[in-house]
Amino acid sequence: MDFDDDMYDSYSDQDEEFMDTDVSVDDNNCDDDDDGDDDDDVDDSIESSTINPHKKNYTILSEDDLRGRQEEDITEVSNVLSISRVSASILLLRYNWNVVEVHQAWFADEEKVRSMLGIMEKPVLQNDQNSEELTLCGICLENYPRNTMIDVGCGHPFCCSCWNGYIGTAIKDGPGCLMLRCPQHKCRVAVGQDMINMLASEEDKVKYSYYFLRSYVEVNKKIKWCPSPGCIYAVEFEIGSGINDICCKCTHSFCWNCIEDVHSPVDCGTVAKWVFKNSDESENVTWILANSKACPKCNRPIQKNDGCMHMTCREPCRYEFCWLCLGKWINYDHKCNSFDKEKQEGEEKVKNMAKSLLDRYTHYYERWAANEKSRVKAMGDLQKMQDVTIDKLRSIQCQLQSELKFIADAWVQIIECRRVLKWTYAYGYYLPEHEHAKKQLFEYLQGEAESGLERLHQCAEKEIEVHLNAEAPSEEFNEFRIKLAGLTTVTRNYFENLVQALENGLADVDSLPASE
Structure with a gap:
């Protein structure tokens, strides 16, 4: 043609x-x-x-946009369910910021949801909360005046120092701090954002706020962070709209589907294979030519990394051969010390084929x-x-x-x-x-x-x-x-x-x- x-x-x-x-x-x-x-x-x-x-089938969202959406969802859940904003936040975190699922679960079995998430209907009342009588802290086992100790409404008081250490350790461990519970053994009452703001260090408050913001994006199938290093923007995408090319405000362009650089009209599967091949070979082409031989069966370049001459190709080939003569390996009685012109020509042919690839x-x-x-x-x-x-x-x-x-x-x-x-x-x-x-x-x-x-x-x-x-x-x-x-x-x-x-x-x- x-x-x-x-x-x-x-x-x-x-x-x-x-x-x-x-x-x-x-x-x-x-x-x-x-x-x-x-x-x-x-x-x-x-x-x-x-x-x-x-x-354009996507919307670029700044951190302020995302926080605004979080606040709207928290306000809606708080008003509809007549609960505090802290409790609404705990519910939304558990149900992946899906307001509809929160409403469905709550109205289906409020008591079950409260028990599962540790949301108390009313705090445990204690007559001595304003007392200066000494009370034992359940973590450090030191006695403190009761009016200086804090609990989350469950009746398990701890000193401020222990609370600070407990919250700080949880935040350093990562996003799991968003579902923090009372440190008392077997107590399931949730520790909300109000406690974090009151007891955590300034550095830990910033980290908690960062995790809280990212939770909104990372559980949402329609929103992703821009993959460019240091970019603060997220992208809301119209799934099913066909075109996956995104151009962020930071000027970075990427594919919504695979997060690689925009690659249309080449499909994501081809890009994945190509990127993997580049990372595997592009920097070592010269070295491969000088230090490898091709498998006599599948022609894949192979590096010798052990002392003996017995070679086994990688999966799925698994062909066994001699590194020196490239002949099929039968057992350790294999000998290739005599010169064989045909074998030499065959070896050169394989080398040329590998080089051609x-x-x-x-x-x-x-x-x-x-x-x-x-x-x-x-x-x-x-x-x-x-x-x-x-x-x-x-x-x-x-x-x-x-x-x-x-x-x-x-x-x-x-x-x-x-x-x-x-x-x-x-x-x-x-x-x-x-x-x-x-x-x-x-x-x-x-x-x-x-x-x-x-x-x-x-x-x-x-x-x-x-x-x-x-x-x-x-x-x-x-x-x-x-x-x-x-x-x-x-x-x-x-x-x-x-x-x-x-x-x-x-x-x-x-x-x-x-x-x-």
Whole structure:
């Protein structure tokens, strides 16, 4: 099957027409004022330059947003059930912040829920609570005036020092402190947030508050924390909406399903295999070639880590062979000290096969990594363009902010295309070798998209320098505008074709005529 330049070019005519379209510029307009907001222009450019744009199906939540939702849920449960906010918090923690489940369980059997969670209906009354009579602390076994000791309404008083140590130890142990009980043996009465605020150290209060906030996210199937290190935002996602790509306010983009970097149009399973393979091999390709041999049965590279020559391949192969001659291992009477030309040729053949497998992996990995590096560099270039380049161009070329939006469009498109192109190399690595038609179609579409991207990147990165170094407005800038905007559209179309083909599993090969 042959692929020529006429295939998959339904967009070519309109792209050429677009690139020939004149864009008028008022060279006499040197007013620096702009009708639009700078941030809005950048947001618009990002939205317009995304491959296969879709309706936003998620909401970014700050810590204040999450605490506000917690307070709303606590207030609702407290009002409906006529209980304290502390008791409402304990209920919500136990029922994973599901207000409906709390109501159902409570009205079905209030007494059972109170008993299970240690929520007392009324505190145990003690006549000596205001007395200065000495009372024994059940933890340190020291006597203290009763009016200086504290209990949670269950009638088991402990001194403030022991309470502080008990709560501090529980908080240091982790989120389990959210379901803390009275320290008295067999007492199930819950220790609420009011006790934490009254008795814990400031450091422990902060940790408890952190665990309390995270509990709201970690039990909610529709909310996840952004996986970027140090990010404080969470994401609420419309499950079942189809598109899993998330872009957090911290600028990190990730897949809702697997939490890896955004990888559409490649599926999560392929990404998982690729990431595992990279962590297992990418840093050791050279070492593997120099220090390993391929299993004679399955060709998997094997490292010798014991002293004897008896080798056993990993699961599921389990083939046993001699490290020196690669012959099948029968027993320890095995001898391979005589030179065997056929065996030597067989060993070389296996080595070459193993090297070929590693060379293939290296080919795809290098291109995957190079596009990721280029994407990161482009992100830095976009930031520089927004901070410095745009203002300089506005001054030199006498342009409005909105008239320079095409530059941001181009850079955002470059970043998105680098991301897609990066993952197409992982896709290509796992594309079965025997599916020649699909492989040929894939490489054709990938090559066309990559060529278009390189032209766009070259134009955005190099040709703009001429206009940044100009001393006055020039007509050539209008030509640059037409060229860059046209390349942006053409490149987007190439990548849309590539993405659509991969999402369809390269099914289009079934409708193409076979080569003669």
